[in-house]
Amino acid sequence: MRLATLAWKVERHASLAAYAARLDALVAEAAPRADLLLMPEYASMELAPTLAAEPGEAAELVAMVDAYDEVLAAMRAAAVRHKVWLQPGTLPMRSGGIIINRAPLIRPDGSLAFQDKWQMTRFENERWGVSRGASPRVFDTPWGLVGISICYDSEFPKHVRTQVEAGAWLVLVPTCTDSLAGFTRVAISARARAIENQCILAVAPTVGSAPWSSALDENVGAAGVYGPADRGFPDDGIIAEGALNAPGWVYAEIDAGMVETVRREGAVLNHRDWPRAPIEPVTRAVFS
Numbered sequence: 321m322r323l324a325t326l327a328w329k330v331e332r333h334a335s336l337a338a339y340a341a342r343l344d345a346l347v348a349e350a351a352p353r354a355d356l357l358l359m360p361e362y363a364s365m366e367l368a369p370t371l372a373a374e375p376g377e378a379a380e381l382v383a384m385v386d387a388y389d390e391v392l393a394a395m396r397a398a399a400v401r402h403k404v405w406l407q408p409g410t411l412p413m414r415s416g417g418i419i420i421n422r423a424p425l426i427r428p429d430g431s432l433a434f435q436d437k438w439q440m441t442r443f444e445n446e447r448w449g450v451s452r453g454a455s456p457r458v459f460d461t462p463w464g465l466v467g468i469s470i471c472y473d474s475e476f477p478k479h480v481r482t483q484v485e486a487g488a489w490l491v492l493v494p495t496c497t498d499s500l501a502g503f504t505r506v507a508i509s510a511r512a513r514a515i516e517n518q519c520i521l522a523v524a525p526t527v528g529s530a531p532w533s534s535a536l537d538e539n540v541g542a543a544g545v546y547g548p549a550d551r552g553f554p555d556d557g558i559i560a561e562g563a564l565n566a567p568g569w570v571y572a573e574i575d576a577g578m579v580e581t582v583r584r585e586g587a588v589l590n591h592r593d594w595p596r597a598p599i600e601p602v603t604r605a606v607f608s
Contacts, residue, residue, distance in 0.1 A: 321463040321490075321574055324354035325522045327543040328363045328409070329567035330530040332370070336387060339367040340394035343408070344401065350569045351402035356461070358524045359409040361421070361437075361471045361496040364391050365535045377534040381412060381419070381448055388413045392424065399426040405461065409494045409524070410437065410470055412450060420453035423468050423494055433459055435468035439476055458486045464576040469521075471495040475509040477516065481594070484517040489579040493523045495541060500564075503541040511557055514546045518583045518591040520559070520574055521546050527565045543570040550586040552578055 326346065333339045350357050368380035371387055384391070391411055399406035410423045421437040421444065436453020437444075444450035456479055458465045467483030467490070474480060474493045483491055493510050497503040503525060510521040525541020544561035547553040560572040583591045 321356060322354045323356050323358070323490075323522060323545060323572045323574055324350040324569045325358040325524045325543045325545060325572075326350070326360065326569050327525055327527045327541060327562055327565075327567050328360045329528045330363075330366045330526055330533070330536050330539055331528075332530070332532055333367050334370060336367060336371070336390055336394070339364065339391075340397070343394055344398045346569075347398040347402050347404065347406060350571075351404045353571055354404065354569075356405040356407070356463075356466075358407045358492050358522050359494060360524045360526045360541075361410045361423075361494040362412075362536065363409040363494075363496070363526055364411045365496075366530065366533060367391070368535055369533050375534065377447060380533070380535050381450075385412050385414055385419055395424065396426055396430045396432065399428060400430045403428045407468065407492050407494065415453065418451040419449060421450055421470065422453060423470055425459050425466070425468065425492075433457070435459075435470065437470040437473060438479055439472050441472050456482045456486075458483050458488045464489055467491040469493050469513075471497070471506060474513060474521070474523075475505055477513065480513040480517060480519075480521075484519055484591070489519050489576045490574065491519065491521045493521055495523055496526045496536070497540055498538040500540050507542070507544065510544075511546045514557060515548045515550075516590050516594070518548045518550070518586060518589075519579050522572075527567055540565060542566065543568075545570065545572040545574065547574075547578070548582055548586065548590070550582050550588065552582050552585075 371383035467488035549557035
């Protein structure tokens with residue numbers, strides 16, 4: 321598989337059509353070199369200040385929820401036009417009376433399936449009122465089963481582990497973090513998930529400053545693809561990685577066979593040795 325993951329520089333747009341044109345241009349740039357494209361969480365929120373009736377986080381969120389169908393249509397059109405598999409980041413939507421954060425995976429024919437964010441950040445919970453969506457899923461692709469673990473979800477071993485145990489060898493991590501500390505948590509978590517599951521994780525962040533946006537005011541990150549630091553992979557586990565806050569695509573050639581081999585022949589066998597039985601309750605050690 322030829323994988324491309326994007327560090328998306330946040331920009332301001334005069335209209336939804338302008339956002340759609342930029343999205344299409346980014347897909348067009350990567351499509352000749354990649355089969356599957358990954359974009360960041362909430363990247364489409366850069367459009368929110370243009371659509372919002374008034375300034376502020378709440379108004380921007382409502383505007384994007386109201387524009388969900390049109391934004392999703394632009395994402396599908398880009399995948400179809402350039403004949404690629406596209407994970408275009410996430411966008412907020414209404415579902416059964418709540419707002420959730422949803423990540424589509426779009427096939428070249430325009431059909432799609434979704435992964436919702438499971439674990440919400442304090443910002444999403446306390447200021448936006450964005451709620452938990454559906455539980456983890458895996459997606460059938462020509463290259464095998466793939467998972468999506470959205471930003472904060474990747475910081476919890478069980479979320480990725482359930483996808484790996486369901487057959488995922490690759491997990492996509494669209495992310496949006498407003499500080500170096502926030503991005504560090506996601507990036508190190510992704511590398512840890514790759515080690516403990518002997519699989520591959522790809523991270524796509526938003527980058528850049530947007531003082532005109534309440535939701536995307538500051539964005540820090542680097543695009544990267546990570547595997548287990550073991551045989552058949554780089555010693556540091558970094559398959560490909562862009563510079564911090566450098567916008568643009570990062571490309572990697574990967575396949576499920578790399579994962580199968582390291583799980584069979586690795587110096588360690590983390591995937592096999594994952595503790596499946598409950599660990600006995602912790603007791604206090606007694607000094608003598």
